[in-house]
Amino acid sequence: MSAPATGQLPVVVIGAGPIGLAAAAHLVERGIEPLVLEAGPAAGSAVRDWAHVRLFSPWAEVTDPAAEKLLAPAGWVRPDGATYPTGGDWAEQYLQPLADALGDKVRYGTTVTGVARAGRDRIVDSGRDEQPFTVHLRLPDGREERLAARAVIDASGTWSTPGPMGANGLPALGENASADRISYRVPDLEDPAVRARYGGKRTAVVGSGASAFTTLAYLAELAKEEKGTHAVWILRRGIGADTYGGGEADQLPARGALGLRAKAAVENGYASAATGFRTEAVERDADGRLIIVAEDGRRLDPVHEIIVLTGFRPDLSFLSEVRLGLDERLQAPTALAPLIDPNVHSCGTVYPHGVNELSHPERDVYLVGMKSYGRAPTFLAMTGYEQVRSITAAIAGDREAAERVELTLQETGVCGGAGLFDDPDAAQGSAGGGCCAAPTTLQIGIGAPVSSGGC
Structure with missing residues (x-):
């Protein structure tokens, strides 16, 4: 045939x-x-x-x-x-x-x-x-x-195929080895297991887009209920007028509100920002926590978890x-x-x-x-x-x-x-x-x- x-x-x-x-x-x-x-x-x-x-x-x-x-x-x-x-x-x-x-x-x-x-x-x-x-x-x-x-x-x-946290577009040294502590998704904090993963912990959030805003806002809400919850926001650039989007002037209200909530998370102390930070490596300390190292040698205080949102x-x-x-x-x-x-x-x-x-x-x-x-x-x-x-x-x-x-x-x-x-x-x-x-x-x-x- x-x-x-x-x-x-x-x-x-x-x-x-x-x-x-x-x-x-x-x-x-x-x-x-x-x-x-x-x-x-x-x-x-x-x-x-x-x-x-x-x-x-x-x-x-x-x-x-x-x-x-x-x-x-x-x-x-x-x-x-x-x-x-x-x-x-x-x-x-x-x-x-x-x-x-x-x-x-x-x-x-x-x-x-x-x-x-x-x-x-x-x-x-x-x-x-x-x-x-x-x-x-x-x-x-x-x-x-x-x-x-x-x-x-x-x-x-x-x-x-989410982007890695390495500043050069490739996985940072130690990123793959720490895969059990790294997520590449916006967390669902309504899920009890996910909530337990981040509640009362220090979490690094890598990225500067809407997904990072969403995650910072989620973690800020969790911090109000779970003592010890804190986000460390890692940005490759500095914080400027457009970092949080259009805010109240944004013609997309939902997006503007999201940026304002991320800004509030930082200003209210639920998140701290590490700016101009280009990730080179991820190391573990004696307690198993993660230390993120920049290309210029800067080392951040240890975190328990990392959420990578780099596209x-x-x-x-x-x-x-x-x-x-x-x-x-x-x-x-x-x-x-x-x-x-x-x-x-x-x-x-x-x-x-x-x-x-x-x-x-x-x-x-x-x-x-x-x-x-x-x-x-x-x-x-x-x-x-x-x-x-x-x-x-x-x-x-x-x-x-x-x-x-x-x-x-x-x-x-x-x-x-x-x-x-x-x-x-x-x-x-x-x-x-x-x-x-x-x-x-x-x-x-x-x-x-x-x-x-x-x-």
Whole structure:
């Protein structure tokens, strides 16, 4: 029996998170068979790891239009668009129902270990574009499997590869050896075991973004109840006017409030700051506590635990046999990198983009969502939804729709984290809400703009 024509093969989508599932919904809308491969046991497995953290963006900005159409026949109704979900809300009330609607088009417990052109390693040119992709899988029982695909959309994100604490981008000396005392996630202090881990202890928090703000605020609240709890905030830069974000002037109230709570944690003595500190090593003292050493030789007083929140980076190991065009700094697609450089852009100043910016030398392979941004922290969910709308149009042969990139983005601010609220009322929508500030419409080509947002 002859092998099926490439056009009859499914499009493999790696990752059943927000962007991967949206890609599948757009493929279904286009009449193209998707196959979503998720390493975890459920939809949004990475999102569930931060289920206790609230998004900066409201429901209206974190659902995809094609996905909503797919969900509608089952009676699904989007939650109040002006309210802000937690990661757990997002996973349970939207991502899992969407995956369920896709049915057997989603496979769980399936890890992608390699992607290549059938019969061609990355060196071979001859006949390359005519060959389908072969996707190598590892199943839950350890068995291996191979699948053929007409195209591959990698929406696996960056959650599995957090940045280390070493100032040079590599693990600090002794960091791996102290793994039992180091976490790379915002702690869930509602969990008794996690609460016991940090309660009454000195904890170093490494990082300067929203996740660090959230953690400092959490630990400050714990310090009010558990005597001896203290945070040591380690920053590579000094503390300046913009260290805590926009505060009361921030047009995203949730983010502004979060920065103010982090500032209060320091000013009220629940946290102390070590500034201009570039970590070189982690040592242990005679009592087993951790001593963090800077490149300039400074040594901090011992801590019991360390929480490293220095961002994330893409795992490109299973893509080694396909030809990717990536920026040497950000590890993002070459044409996209200048648009998302965090030294220049915030989430709202990223120019709308689609298949043209996301294409690689290897035809029909795409990195989308957070993974497409490489090491840049400026990603918006609605940007990812627009990415997959454009890409699926291109796969379907509709170049006009693929190149018609339209998006209404929020201006100002880096929106890569999640919000923290003092009371339930603060989680409601407000003027100037969304991910950043008042929306500005950016449009290319024909058609009316669609709404955007979502961190």
